[in-house]
Amino acid sequence: MKEKLLSMLLAGITAGVLSACSGPQVRCTTAEDNPEHHYLRGMEALEKSDITAAREKFDRALYCNEKYSPAYAGNSIVAAEKSRTQGDDAFRTVEVGRSRDFLDRADKYADTTEEQFDYYLAVMRDNTILKEKGWLKETEGAFGDAAALKLDEQKLVYYQGKEAADYFMGLAYLQALEFRKARDKFADVLNARREGKWHDKADRGWKKTDRTVRAMSGLTIGDVGKKIAVKDSVSRGDLAALLMDEMKMDKLMAGRLSAASQGKHLKAEFTPADIADHQFKDEILTLLKWKVRGLEPRFDETTKAYLFKPAEAVTRGEMAFILEDVLIKLTGDEKLATAYFGQEQSPFPDVRSTSPFFNAVMNMTTRAIMEGELSGEFRINEPVDGAEALLAVRVLKQKINIR
Structure with missing residues (x-):
């Protein structure tokens, strides 16, 4: 009996040692079940204003890799979007805090220049949504940091081109009622490349701000x-x-x-x-x-x-x-x-x-x-x-x- 118990104990110890040597368990194994795929789908859901689907995708990306910086950046935008739908100031404050916390983690885990770019874009987008004190100056700072990065644009999972920073800076200026600056930023996107991911959006933004600038030349806009x-x-x-x-x-x-x-x-x-x-x-x-x-x-x-x-x-x-x-x-x-x-x-x-x-x-x-x-x-x-x-x-x- 003692020999049998000893044999079982040794077998358990051996199994434990082998398990420890094999490293952490791989959570996501199928071809499309990976952080990059879920992050991309989450950002696409954000484009459609489906923040529930976006959060689910970002959370799945973090389940696959708990240190995947872009997913934290995506979740920070989700929290910022949720904050502006909150009628109660207390609930809004909670979501703003979550947005900032996710941003901190995105910054912490950003290992590549491409991940840093995603982080700076999240800073710009969050600021434009939340509009807290000094938000425009902070957004301009993040834009400058993003523009200074030496990127391999082929490795940008979602944004695809550096001109994405110009587009979101244009949106920030538009929200700040800086119409001429917004028009110039949208024009920078249009001049950057033909038929890029942000070309159509920037074209619509340019036309909108151009109409506004033309209108302002004949109106005393209050x-x-x-x-x-x-x-x-x-x-x-x-x-x-x-x-x-x-x-x-x-x-x-x-x-x-x-x-x-x-x-x-x-x-x-x-x-x-x-x-x-x-x-x-x-x-x-x-x-x-x-x-x-x-x-x-x-x-x-x-x-x-x-x-x-x-x-x-x-x-x-x-x-x-x-x-x-x-x-x-x-x-x-x-x-x-x-x-x-x-x-x-x-x-x-x-x-x-x-x-x-x-x-x-x-x-x-x-x-x-x-x-x-x-x-x-x-x-x-x-x-x-x-x-x-x-x-x-x-x-x-x-x-x-x-x-």
């Missing part, structure tokens, strides 16, 4: 205009504020419409319930007073009431309709409202001549107040972005000779 300029879509509330602040609509309407149509104490017929506490309540009520078509209250089936819906995005077709009515009211030319009725052919494949927006689109495009795409489409159902809105207002002011 705080409202600057904040709207960076938006990918303009809400009904935003547009009301823009028309009031940049076009001085109330003063213009009062001066150009007849006294009979104004009334001495003209005001909005009622206050929609959904703007009672809105930041642009006064601007919206002033606009409602002048009954601008396209920005009237709408009947809401849920509440069975007429609401303004200030957060609803304005489409390009609606923008044309609204600006057409402003043009008619300020010029007194009622014929504009039917100028293109009966025209059979539309120059835009996505705008039929029977569309309720067709006349407005034609009035805006023939006067160069709004523009179509090089493809020939007008993009009638897509949201109008802030830069487009600013430029359209600038050109409209010029057409009406508003000083």
Whole structure:
């Protein structure tokens, strides 16, 4: 019996020694189950704003290699994105702390210049999202560090080219309302190489900032205009504020419409319930007073009431309709409202001549107040972005000779 127990003990010790000599257990063994693959898929999920999928992929990358720096960099961006969705300051603080902690680990484990590049890009992206004190200066510093690296671009798993730093610096300047600097950075990407990974994104960014810069050359852009300029879509509330602040609509309407149509104490017929506490309540009520078509209250089936819906995005077709009515009211030319009725052919494949927006689109495009795409489409159902809105207002002011 003793001999049997001794034999079992020796066998156990031998197995333990062999296991120790064989090194740590390999967790991820299949061809695509590796840190690089999961990191790439996580970054692609971030592009689609799917932060849940992104975190899962980064966590899997760290399961495969707990010292894989780029996955920590990716998780820092996820935490930063999550922080801005938190309404509670305490929860936001927790996510900001996680973002900084992940960044520290990304820096600690970055062994190659390519991993250092991913780390600096994460610093830039996190700062642009979080916008904490001194964020722009810190972002410029990280950009300089990234630009100074001697990279083998073939080894960049996700970013693929050094010009990615220029692109994200452009986004940072855009968020900081430094429009000319943003345009220059996007231009650097376009000049760096043809058809690189960031070429199309930079092209869209350049066009957006270029429109903004052109608009600013003819407008005295106030705080409202600057904040709207960076938006990918303009809400009904935003547009009301823009028309009031940049076009001085109330003063213009009062001066150009007849006294009979104004009334001495003209005001909005009622206050929609959904703007009672809105930041642009006064601007919206002033606009409602002048009954601008396209920005009237709408009947809401849920509440069975007429609401303004200030957060609803304005489409390009609606923008044309609204600006057409402003043009008619300020010029007194009622014929504009039917100028293109009966025209059979539309120059835009996505705008039929029977569309309720067709006349407005034609009035805006023939006067160069709004523009179509090089493809020939007008993009009638897509949201109008802030830069487009600013430029359209600038050109409209010029057409009406508003000083």
